[in-house]
Amino acid sequence: MTSSQNGKKQAPIYKVIMVGSGGVGKSALTLQYMYDEFVEDYEPTKADSYRKKVLLDGEEVQIDILDTAGQEDYAAIRDNYFRSGEGFLLVFSITEQESFDVLDEFREQILRVKNAEDVPLILIGNKSDLQNSRQVRQEVATDKANKWLKPYIETSAKTRDNVDKAFFDLMREIRNRKLSENNKPTGNRRDKKKKKKCTIL
């Protein structure tokens, strides 16, 4: 309640959403990024929101992370989350093939509710410290990311490997997207959502 009274300009907020099935380490990544700590105990998340100020390439920004429930019962209610997000970390565990397979579905849902062909998004393979029980090969994940035209990053919430990179890269993507959207005339957006082949217009 202070900042608005000061009349200080609010640092821009980047709304990031953690997406992925239960137990892949979304919360662990978030907590590691927010507080530099690794939580061993697993407790299913309902929906937690975190915010902190960070320096992104010299500019002060706020990152708002929404850590969603992997076990969300209401599929329909996920739409609401996705609509409010600007960038998405699609997280799977490299030790669990199924968590990797379901991401296509998540991505489709995101694109559908965002009504866009492309959103800022990074594919994250977490638990890279557990190489011995790896089930998803790096090439396979890279292939998927390439198919999506998105980056792939392997992280470890335990060792903090690549954790900062994942969040910062995503924030950069969001920033670029925001810049290009501001430059775009507003008319284009409506056409885009109707059908795929709008180039002829």
Next chain:
Amino acid sequence: MEISSFSSELFEQSNFNVDDFVKKVASREIYASNITETKDKLNRLSIQTAEEIKHNVYKNYANFMETSKEVGHLEGKMNQLRQSLDDQRKLLNLFKNLNDGSNSELNESPNSKALSIQNSSLTLLLEQVEGCGVIAQKPGRTLLYHSDLEALHSDDYSFLHKFHAYLLSDALLLTIPQRKRNKSTFNSSSSSVISRHRSNSIINSAESTNTYQYKFHAFYELELVNIINIEDSKEVRNSFQLLKFPESLVFRCANAHLKKEWLECIENARKQLLSELKSKGLGKINEEDEENEDKIVASDLDKNKNLRDLFSEFDILLAQRDFEKAVDMLLRIKSSKPQTDSSHLLIYKQKESELINILRKDLTQSKERRNSKGVVKTGKRVVNSLIRLKIVDEAIDLFIDYHKHLNSETLRKIKLEESNTIYMNNLLNSFFENLRLSYLSFKEQFSNLINYCYSTYLSWCDTEIEILIKKLQSQHYLGRHFSVTIENTELIFLKATEFSNSGNFDVKFMFEVKLTPILEQSIKDQQEILIEASLQRSKLELENSLGNNEQNRQIQIEKFINDIQHLGLGDNFSQTDIDLIKQCTSSSLQFNRAALDCFTDCLKVYYQEINFTLVEAFTKLFKAELSIYNLYLNKSSSNNLKIKKSDILKNINLLDKVFRLIQEIYSSRTGLNSKHFVKVQDKIEKFKKDYF
């Protein structure tokens, strides 16, 4: 009987007769004194009686007064007794509820109260919140929790205002505190609850006095919102977020405990709601006759029955293939709002998809019968039905589907003709006629949805055009032979412009995009052919001692001059130019004529996209020609050639002239000046300077 001896008792006898009494008295010997005495006596008696009556009446009245006072008093007592019994009963209920709801222990916070689930009445809501009568009416809805909350700005967490929030079993209700609040009722200690009950029951008209504490502000169904826990940070503590895109509300609780309670209550409510929805939805579809729950009131029962009737009527209509009426029926069902009940919504969706499937099948069958009129009829009906049901995406898909079918059928039927022009004319005429008809019915059928579907329609047109061009290309009407390609392209553009000008949309640019690669390839091929031909001719010219050379040359001169006239370039050639032509060699004449021809052909179909290819091709062409003259000069210096240097100069002068002409018509047609052309021009100048 002595007259003076009678007493008042005599008059009080029941059988006292005035006439008899007078006769009796008169039958005796009468004296005046006796009569006077009797009269006095009677008078006295009369006065005495009147007084007695007066007294009695008063006494009666006093008694009556006393009794009524007594009755009133008793009544008051009775009332008091009844009221205190009432209060006692309520108190007992309250305590009982508090004891029963052991899991929902009393809250420490002064402004919040945990309510047991058994206390399902929404009376509190009705008492406290103005304008929530409708909310309290829904059967089965209960109040789970309520407390004050502070709303914060979702971006910077600045304080916005205060709410009092009520968690109902299926929704969250936000209310704003009223300005004129009654202080005694705001305190929620138990003694004040009692006092409020008492005062309410005695006055018995809460509505007449403005005792509402809160005013209705907003209502969120739990199914449709996300509740997000906001982790404590420097900026904000004890808060959670309600998300219903694009709305986002941040609430701050008075303390951490309160927040925990809120989140737990909401979570439980949602779980409960979800399981109810699941069991309801499944149960009803499997067993429609299942006993309805007590909660559902009679009117709902009727509504269910009505809906069921409507659904079965719909089935009958579908079986009778009366699609119009079936759509009507479906719309009727829709208007009776099955959305309020998930099971009905499911059945509705199921019926809807049944209808769509049948309509689709119908269309496919009529397509297979290869009867284009039938297809149009069925297609229109199907699309209209879908539009009425507001299933627009499906409608436009089917619309495109059947028009695509019509298009391919028509084009298939057009006979191949010997003559290129006749065939092209027939084909293009039918194609554009089909396009026109499809556009007409598109405008008619999607009149209200044109904005929504237009891009889909256009993209379909684009595909159709692509198919047409592919077809023409495969039959060598395009891309095979240069002049045929140019001729047909010109015809296509002409028809496309006609089509656009007669009130339809612009299609020429679609054709242009599709034709660009074909034209580019064609121009390049032609350029190569010309270079090759020129090379061959010059070789022959150099080797050959030229038997009938002069005769051949004369023919070429004639042809060249004819062509110039034919192309309408006569004005551009002065007499000296004509003289120059007459002095040039045969190969030079042939080259220049072919180049000029080719260039004017290209300009006939010129558009921006092929500009680069055009310029490039002619730049190469003239450069190649120039290098041939270079060869001539080299040979002429070494060998004793029949062709003299002066002849070569004349050839180059003609080349110069023609190239300048090409630049002229190029810039007059396109309004452009090409750098590449200027460079070639410079080369020609330099060449002349270097050698002559």
